[in-house]
Amino acid sequence: MIRGSHPLLAALVERWRPETHTFVLLVGEVTVTLENIAHIFGLPIDGEPVSGWTDSSSDFIQSQSMAIFGREPVLSRNSKSYIKLGWVRCIRDEEPLDTEESIRRYVRCQIFCMLGSILFTDKSIAYAHTKYLPLLCDFERIHTYSWGSVCLAHLYRALCRASRYDSKK
Known part of the structure; x- marks a missing residue:
């Protein structure tokens, strides 16, 4: 803001x-x-269309986070369906960018931050909803x-x- x-x-x-x-x-x-x-x-x-179902179970969020960020997520204390954007930015900034997969992880982190802080923001702007994670799994489809x-x-x-x-x- x-x-x-x-x-x-x-x-x-x-x-x-x-x-x-x-x-x-x-x-x-x-x-x-x-x-x-x-x-x-x-x-x-x-x-x-950007659509799909949202699974807010901790197992689903853990597996999606591991697939996208390569790490277990830091979730909001108030709602387990939100990931802390500061944590995602730290992952992005620590990426070595020396392999194809690390570049993809960097881009996924950047896109997730944009989704949570610019495009689909709420009053907190510190967290992003986990419902966007499945959309970032298939790197080749993000732009479609x-x-x-x-x-x-x-x-x-x-x-x-x-x-x-x-x-x-």
Whole structure:
């Protein structure tokens, strides 16, 4: 999050209308489109859907983490479905980058950090959900997913939740 941007974000959230997924401004209604997401983030909007089931069992998370990061995960104390991004960054920064597999591990760590801290962030920005781990297992398929579509859906959902009068997040 950009420092000092809280008043701007609060003003935008106040003007968000969940019924139409638009911001109601003095100039009229505006929204974030799929094309905007593609241009701003450079994400593919065509391709396979980002979907699947989420297994939050510790065995599943351990095996996925070992396959992707080569280590057992450091999970959130509050929710066992979140991995600490600081831990992932340490793994990324310690990679020797001397083999094909270490380069892939580095890239997976970088992508996981981007997913948790930029594209699908929440108020903590210190943890990322483990549901993204299976999508990073097959290195050759990562680029085939429609990341822009799910990013836009996440944005709409987060704005709809934040704009509710009883929201505390």
